[in-house]
Amino acid sequence: MTREAILVAAERLFAEHGVFAVSNRQVSEAAGQGNNAAVGYHFGTKTDLVRAIEHKHAIPVEKLREQRVAEMGSDSTE
Structure with a gap:
């Protein structure tokens, strides 16, 4: 819970x-x-925290991209 709250x-x-x-x-x-050290404890550096935020969104974005590509393929008239 703490990690997600951060x-x-x-x-x-x-x-x-x-x-x-x-x-x-x-x-x-x-x-x-x-605890002011909570960010460091859970993520290490601020860079690692930014990477964790990016990773949190990367999977849903990739799934959406795959869905859109599949939809484009099924709309093909070839």
């Missing part, structure tokens, strides 16, 4: 303020974590 908080803060303007401490606070 992901959600980080994604929101990064979208609102930009990755470089948000500290790990701000992410921890927004996620309701009393």
Whole structure:
């Protein structure tokens, strides 16, 4: 639960303020974590946190892409 709360908080803060303007401490606070080291504990670096956010969205995006490609193939008149 903590890891997911950090992901959600980080994604929101990064979208609102930009990755470089948000500290790990701000992410921890927004996620309701009393421990300021929570981001580092769960993700390592901010870069790893950004990668985790990207990975969270990569699978649904890839599934949607595959679905659209399949739909295009079934619409073929050849």
